[in-house]
Amino acid sequence: MTDYSVLIPFVPRRLEQTLPFAGLVNWTPAVRLWQGQSMILEPHQTFVGAAGAGFRVPVGFGVTLMPLRHPFEAANQARSVALATGHPVIAGFGPGAPAFQQNLLGAPYDKPLAVARQYLTAMRGLLDGEVVETDGPAFTFRGQLAPAAAPRVDVGLGVLRPGMARLAGEIADAVITWLTPPSYLREVIVPAVEEGMARAGRTERPRIVAMVPVGLEREGTAPERLALASNFAHFQAPHYLDMLGRAGVDTGGGDVHAVARGAVDVGAVVTGDPDTVVKRLDEYRQAGVDEIVLNTTGVHKMFGAQEAIGDLTEILRGAV
Template sequence: MTTAPTPRLGITYVPYRPPEELRELALAADDSGLDELWVWEDCFKQSGVAAAGAALAWTRRIRIGIGLMPTPLRNVGLAAMEIATLERLFPGRLIPGIGHGVQDWMGQAGVRASSPLTLLREYATALRRLLAGEEVTTEGRYVRLDRVRLDWPPEAHVPLAIGADGPKSVAVAGELGDVFLLSAARSAEQITAARTVLDQAAPGRRHEIVGALIASTGPGARERVDAELARWTPDGEPGFSAAGDAESVAAQLRRVAELGVTSVAIQPTADEPDLLGLARFLGTEVRPLLGG
């Protein structure tokens, strides 16, 4: 029997909460032994790049992921500059993520693309080349650059994360990304299907796969999680979640890891009563049960 690799464990700072609460969560996650902290860029709540930069400055060792920067909203040259600057300031700790963004929000901002898939492909291709220090000239449908080269590119490879749901977009993520971001509350069938598409898009490569798992502990945990799941899967059967003590949460993490998920970002409920306590619980009680 093959044992699944130990997944990395992190927590997500969901912008249900104000930006000024991020510092204490970042410190709690770093001090408690968690592997990753993920910040979101949701319109029109919080900037993922600003939040990631602050979290990197406050912490010592934890990896900081951005899940995700909408490609219509940010020029690819600007995104490359931001990523390169953060990577050089805090080497090896940034996981930048890109994706389509929520189309309604893109429409509100006046940047909605008629072909999000084409934009994602053009954007990811140009971004990878810029981060590799290349001079890029391209005249695509959406991405147009004229002899653009970063003066200060990253000194090492930066893992590019791409989030997607549809099979064509997942295939682009598999082809051009290093890390794949799953949406929250995915089922075993959905995770397996995404992994199959990733493998087919880039045969022989093993992508990092980050799964968002809605979880809580303490009194009323199951009720909080079920209410949160209803927000994320209103028309379908909810996927993986976790509620209860450390062993109960760890058991769900092991199940997800067996499906190929390499990193689990715990997503707190909107009404989580003790966010810092949850981070410490995950780092000091759940993380040791996973081994590795």
């Protein structure tokens, strides 16, 4: 059975803004609260603050950016969240864009896959209580976390294309995708993950998590507008255009509106009446997804928090 979860659909500036979404995990069948990387209210602090406010729920980071943290600090922070919430954590990481790497590190990663391999391998060892010794390409250190009985932290990898999916199949506990339609997951991502598993001799597949932009239809609001409100920047980013093109979207004309319409057509953005939304989300289950994260960013931007919460509540009621 596929689980459903909730993404905080905005960049929080105050803790209390996030609590109604944490409440959905308490009061609906949603299994986890997720937040992506934020440069304002940092996700680790958001979740610990929510726990202190009485909303101790399972959480996921989808995804935080590797250039911001040494892997020892990343492991310590993720375990701290597990201790504070009292629940297991999925700590997802990604390398970020080359320009982001350049700005923070002085140069982009020469081999992002090799850096991601070192980063996740070191984190997994630290979280398992091991003494980790690692030497390059990005980090050289020796360390061990202080012993503590904490809920498990699964280490996830943000995945968009086959190379990272194969690596996730080798070493990650979770595969985390964004804006990837069911056909692309079924035909590209899941087989690549399984290739990585075979290469590493793994028998248990990592948990596959899909962040899905979603919203109920509203009179006078074209699906294209919801898609643009949710993912305008992604529809212009080369790596997302490459992925959507492989999934059957015509991305060659440079028209962001056409790309948004194509994303809706292939199910990368899910909208419609409640029955239609539930049926289209089920395509992700059929593609092999273990956890669907409902991303109502577009609804929140266009109509506000109450409408986003209303959509989430209705979709969860129908889907679970």
